Amino acid sequence: MPRLPTRLRTDDAEARSGLDRVRAEFSVPAAFPAEAAEEAAAARPDLDGVPDLRDVEFFTIDPPDSMDLDQAMFLERTPPGYRVRYAIADVARFVRPGGALDAESRARGVTLYLPDAKAPLHPPELSEGAASLLPGRDRPAVVWTIDVDEAGGITAVDVRRALVRSRDRLDYAGAREDDPRIAPLGELGRVLLDAEAARGGVSLPLPEQEVVRGPDGWTLEFRGGLPAESWNAQISLLTGRAAARMMLDGGVGLLRTMPPAPAESVAALRRAATALGIDWPEGRRYGEVVRSLDPARSRHAAFLREAAGLMRGAGYTAFDGAVPEVAEHAAVAAPYAHVTAPIRRLADRYATEVCLALAADGAAPSWAREALPGLPEIMERALRRGGDVERACVDLVEALVLRDRVGETFEAMVVDVAGDGSGGRVQLKDPAVLARCAGPLPLGEPVTVRLEEADPARRRVRFALRG
Known part of the structure; x- marks a missing residue:
């Protein structure tokens, strides 16, 4: 049988209808209120007295079609280690506390991404224009300068406002170590990954x-695996760790926290390792096991999906005075804060203001400090909606891509099984579908499955193990 296309046309009426239902079901924000849009269009940041760092050769690394560029970096070797300069879009320069745009951003919380468009946290005039660190444009930024030793330890931190100009925008595929700008990023990225492992951190x-x-x-794709993505993530994590340490030392701030996995969950993961034939010696942390695995191998992929279940309970913790009882993020294995994506995530604007004040030995502005107690609830609600929208869109596109292939068989691997043996989840080789499957599934094994249902209206795809 000839292969049917797995690309959806952008004018597909059923796809459009399905996305409209997703927007309605999850109350995805549409256009900005007129007053908020007017504030964004009229915003003109005051840059008098701001240090000029336009001579620093910052560059960005993002997906190729991104316009909302939060971060730009410049790294250099400074024996015995490295110096990181990380410029973050200075969104607070454009948002008047207590104004209409501030209120609307608090209602949205995060940028929501859908296949046909996005619902941005801030109007495009800011998020893809005046605040975005686009190349060749003068932009206000918050610049973190972090010195790191050869073992990945932070030896010095500074953060301040500045005027910057990004020189170039790279994407992950184009960020190669033969580029002299990228070479120190690759070196430091590996150092930081090793330091994360030594702390007991986990990157799946x-x-x-x-x-x-x-x-x-x-189309549906499985994205990831490019080295530059993990190196870039480590620079963001490094900055988040520096910010968290600064706020804990200063006694005020907003952390991103996650408790350690319960002992019974780790024990269940160990049983899964045994079932999959994966070596897990006594005394070895599960993060070390994760690092030894190859997600391209079916048994390893199944174990990694199971391990993802240990990374639950992440949230935001605000404090002003006493240090919170749970101050660490278990996957980072250190205190951590969100400060690197203020264009797309509300919490970062507030945490950044606290850090700027602490670095200058001053008090955080009242608008930021007074908002801290309410931010965890705002962000929890926003992130939950973001996850729901993302999952609904993927489910919809899976069903649309497969709607004409009911009855066909596909090669897949089993990545999850139900405790009662009634089924689980399988990951198809092509197209990039991860879906429910009925039958007594062998965890971590390749299988052939038959598509039983692909219903775009219900956003449902269902397979059965071929007998």
Whole structure:
């Protein structure tokens, strides 16, 4: 049988209808209120007296079609280690505390991404224009300068406002170590990954399932695995760790926290390792086991999906005075804060203001400090909606891509099984679908499955093990 296309046309009426239902079901914000849009269009940041760092050769690394560029970096070797300069979009320069745009951003919380468009946290005039660190444009930024030793330890931190100009925008595939700008990033990225492992941190090398929009339609892909992505993530984590330490020392701030996995969950993961034939010696942390695995191998991929279940309970913790009882993020294995994505995530604007004040030995502005107690609830609600929208969109596109293939068989691997043996989840080799499957599934094994249902209206795809 000839292969049917797995790309959805952007003019597909059923796809459009399905996305409209997703927007309605999860109350995805539409256009900005007129007053908020007017504030964004009229915002003119005051840059008098701001240090000029336009001579620093910052560059960005983002997906190729991104316009909302939060971060730009410049790294250099400074024996015996490295110096990181990380410029973050200075969104607070454009948002008047207590104004209409401030209120609307608090209602949204995060940028929501859908296959056909996004619902940005801030109007495009800011998020893709005046605040975005686009190349060749003068921009206000918050610049973190972090010195790191050869073992990945932070030896000095400074953060201050500045005027910057990014020189170039790179994407992950184009960020190669033969580029002299990228070489120190690759070196430091590996150092920081090793330091994370030594702390007991965990980075799961699982590819992300996502809907990718091209010029003539949408496809499903598993994205990830490029070295530059993990190096870039480590610079963000480094900055978040520096910010958290600064706030804890100063007695005020907003942390991103996650408790350690319960002992019974770790024990269950160990049983899964035994079932999958994965070596897990006594005394070895599960993060060390994770680092030894290859997600391209079916048994390893199944174990990594199981390990993802240990990373639950993440949230935001605000404090002003006493240090919170749970101050660490278990996956980072250190205190950590969100400060590197203020264009797309509300919490970062507030945490950044606290850090700027602490670095200058001053008090955080009242608008930021007074907002801290309410931010965890705002962010929890926003992130939950973001996750729901993302999952609904992927489910919809899976069903649309497969709607004409009911009855066909596919090669897959089993990545999860139900405790009662009634089924689980399988990951298809092509297209990039991760879906429910009925039958007595062998965890971590390759299987052939038959598509039983693909219903776009219900956003449901269902397989059965071929007998």
